[in-house]
Amino acid sequence: MAFNAIDRTAKQIVLTVQEYSLFAWSALLDLFRPPIYWTDFLIQCDIIGFGSIPIVILSGFFTGGVLALQSAATLSAFGAAAVTGQFVSLTMVRELGAVLTGIMVSGRNASSIASELGSMVVTEQIDAMRALGVDPMRKLVTPRIFASITMLLMLTIVADAFGIAGGAAVTVFLNHQNGTQYFHMAYERLRYPDIIQGLVKPLFFGYILGSIGCFYGMRTTGGTEGVGRSTIDAVVISSVLIIFVDFLITHVLLSIFA
């Protein structure tokens, strides 16, 4: 009995991975094939991008602040408190800005995409769209993925900036260090490979959160309860995938820039 359950679950996982791969590939191709619904793209940019600015600013600012607090305590033990700016900016730009924004936006938007599309599925609105001769992949999925990629890139830059600003605020007002020195170290030690690393990741993360949100939304079954399940799955899977893909990209980029 237990073996059967494991067998069934394993098959289900393989099937889901297969379906997602096909879905993600088709969605990726649609990004480059007309028609592209630019109005829907701009609407999604507004929802996904501008709507997420407050949480990205707040989480970026306070993460930068925490980094400065924690690092200053450790670095001062070695007499290196002056490099707090370098530590915060490198960590935010190379890693945390992208990952943090990816996870925050995923929590907000993968869930909203999954629940919106899931509700449309269970109320037959997706079928109605297909019956009206409009492709839901092009009309609903492509603009959401395209907007997720574009806006996550922008939001990551915002998170990086506010993370460094948060670190500066802690350094100046709590650690009573020199602000000019902080910004000098933060700027001086940044290299192009660091910035490239930080800006390549959100492209992947945006694609992941957009495609996972759409995938789980579009395969919703089981009424309103199913919508809830899809929403949870979308957030959990996209967050875990973002961290996993971050590891892979970091590994690859470090080997390239080394």
Add this chain to the structure above:
Amino acid sequence: MTDSYAAMSSSPAPAPAERPVVCLHEISVAFDGPPVLKEISFSVAPAETRILLGPAGVGKSVLLKAIIGLIRPQNGSVELFGEDITLMPEENLFPLRARTGFVFQEGALFDSLTVRDNIAYQLIQEHVSDEEIDARVHEALKFVGLEQTFSLFPTALSGGMKRRVAIARALIHSPELILYDSPTGGLDPVTSNTIIELIAKQRDVHSTPALLVTHRLQDAFSLCDHRFDPEQDRMVPLPEGQFNRNTTFLMLEEGRLIFDGSLHEIVHSQNTFVREFLK
């Protein structure tokens, strides 16, 4: 068909040589369990209205969706407008679907769009000018008697109004085939009559072929023994003993098509299930 069941529709009965709009050949549909539809075959001729009867859960809606490729059959073939769509890629199906109108069970209106944008959905995708859209939406709303709802959102409409908006959405593009999925299900008798009147109006004024799914016998028989009178702008009964010859019946039982014929044939059917259902 006997002489007593004379043609009384505003359109003539289809000539036998005319190509059917829809033709199903032994289609079977299954999901995860046992088959929902088993070897279903029938056709819909031009200007013909077919009424698909059957109790809830026998696969009527699935059958309707299979006709325009929203659900693919595991066996058999589906022809729509003379083209075999059984294995047709989804992107090739969209132009064919755009030629049909589909009224979903609960309306399936886009709840984030106004009534105007719902009805004009296809026109908006085709970049039709706003002035033309507004004019055509007003005309469609006038057809279903809901002109006052132009700017409202679907959440502000009653169940019956949603169905009528859904009918307007299905009709705005002058479809060559209309599929109605239980358009009167769960509605009060007055609203149901209004909707049946709209279906009769489309049948008798525009001669659009249709497939109507219902489990309400009174709706089916109303369509047979009434016609739409454009002068009075309402449905009027046909003279005693006369019925619309272009309106015929299909009946499903547990996924199988157990009846395909005229009103005369269904009321005189010896099939136990049919007789039980008609009681």
